[in-house]
Amino acid sequence: MPCHVAIVMDGNGRWASQRGLARSEGHRRGKDSVRAVVEAARELGIPYLTLFAFSHENWHRPGAEVRFLMQLLHRYLTTELKRMMKREIRVVALGDVERLPAPVRRALERTVAATAENRGMTVALALSYGGRQEIVKAARRLAAAAAAGRISPDQIDEATVANELTVGGIPDPDLLIRTSGEIRISNFFLFQLAYTELYFTETLWPDFRERDLLAALAAYQARQRRFGALDGATAAPLSAAN
Ligand code: FPP
Numbered sequence: 001m002p003c004h005v006a007i008v009m010d011g012n013g014r015w016a017s018q019r020g021l022a023r024s025e026g027h028r029r030g031k032d033s034v035r036a037v038v039e040a041a042r043e044l045g046i047p048y049l050t051l052f053a054f055s056h057e058n059w060h061r062p063g064a065e066v067r068f069l070m071q072l073l074h075r076y077l078t079t080e081l082k083r084m085m086k087r088e089i090r091v092v093a094l095g096d097v098e099r100l101p102a103p104v105r106r107a108l109e110r111t112v113a114a115t116a117e118n119r120g121m122t123v124a125l126a127l128s129y130g131g132r133q134e135i136v137k138a139a140r141r142l143a144a145a146a147a148a149g150r151i152s153p154d155q156i157d158e159a160t161v162a163n164e165l166t167v168g169g170i171p172d173p174d175l176l177i178r179t180s181g182e183i184r185i186s187n188f189f190l191f192q193l194a195y196t197e198l199y200f201t202e203t204l205w206p207d208f209r210e211r212d213l214l215a216a217l218a219a220y221q222a223r224q225r226r227f228g229a230l231d232g233a234t235a236a237p238l239s240a241a242n
Contacts, residue, residue, distance in 0.1 A: 001217070002175040002220055004047070004172065005048070005050070005176075005177065005216075006051075006177070007037070007049070008052045008177070008178040008179070008185075008186065009033070009034070009053065009179060009205040009208075010178060010179050010182055010204075010205055011179050011180025012027045012206055013026050014026070015030075015204040015205070015207065016029075016206075023065060024065070024068045026204075027068060029206035030205045034053075034076065036209050036210060037209070037210070038051075038123055040214075041213065042087050042120060046121065047121060048122045048171065049121065049123050050123075050125075050170070050173065051123065052129065053125050054073070054128055055129060055130060056128060056129060056133050057186075057187065059099070059128070070100065070101050073100075077104070077111045078107055081110075081114060084111070084115050084118070084123075087120055087121070088121070089118055090119070090121070090123070091111045091112055091123050091124075092112060092122060092123075093108055093125050094127070095127045095129030095134075096128040096130075097128060099128045100127060108125075122168065129188070131185075131188055131189055131191065132187055134165055134191075138161060141164055142156055142160065161191065162191070165191055172194070173189060173192060173196045174197065174220070175196065176188075177199045177200075177213075178201075179204060179212075180201075180202070180203070180205060181201075182200070201215070
């Protein structure tokens with residue numbers, strides 16, 4: 001079982017337009033998928049689940065759509081809290097959350113604080129999140145620490161950088177799922193995905209349910225992860241001699 005599954009939830013708009021509905025209906029139904037997948041992951045014992053819920057670039061969508069997504073997020077954070085507590089789910093947030101409208105930020109802070117001691121599973125919500133922006137911020141903090149003499153530049157290693165990026169000691173994702181047939185990373189977890197297994201499915205996010213998560217997990221379990229090294233099965237001798 002992967003320790004950390006990250007999901008790029010894509011295809012809400014297409015799901016709606018295929019049915020002649022407004023894009024907002026796709027997002028609304030996408031919220032049901034979020035609930036279903038969080039609960040399935042909890043049942044399956046996956047320790048960390050990250051959901052890419054709103055990207056740095058999503059701010060460029062029409063104002064009405066951004067407002068709708070923010071309302072949906074607000075509703076999700078307030079109505080799901082009881083279920084999160086019951087299932088011992090800890091919620092953390094990644095991204096420039098200070099850009100979120102004040103009511104959403106407050107609801108997020110309340111949920112994060114209320115669930116902080118839960119140990120059943122961690123759900124990380126990537127909100128106003130961009131991988132490049134996260135790396136830039138980390139570089140700035142490390143440069144400031146070096147300029148102030150608190151660290152020396154040669155002390156900066158992979159672990160130091162990773163520490164500046166992650167929230168709450170979340171390990172790198174083992175599996176990344178992207179729905180809707182798009183085969184790209186779209187500025188998500190650029191540093192953290194170095195050795196992540198990638199899984200792309202045609203299923204649109206509003207249709208994604210437990211069975212789709214199980215299919216992704218089965219595909220993951222059939223992969224051989226070598227992290228750039230060799231394992232017993234593939235390690236034929238380099239040359240034929242002896
Ligand atoms: C991508 O679909 C999805 C989003 C930009 C937002 C994701 C939001 C949700 C799943 C619902 C609410 C989330 C939470 C955590 C409650 P798209 O609009 O880009 O679809 P398209 O590519 O088909 O247009």
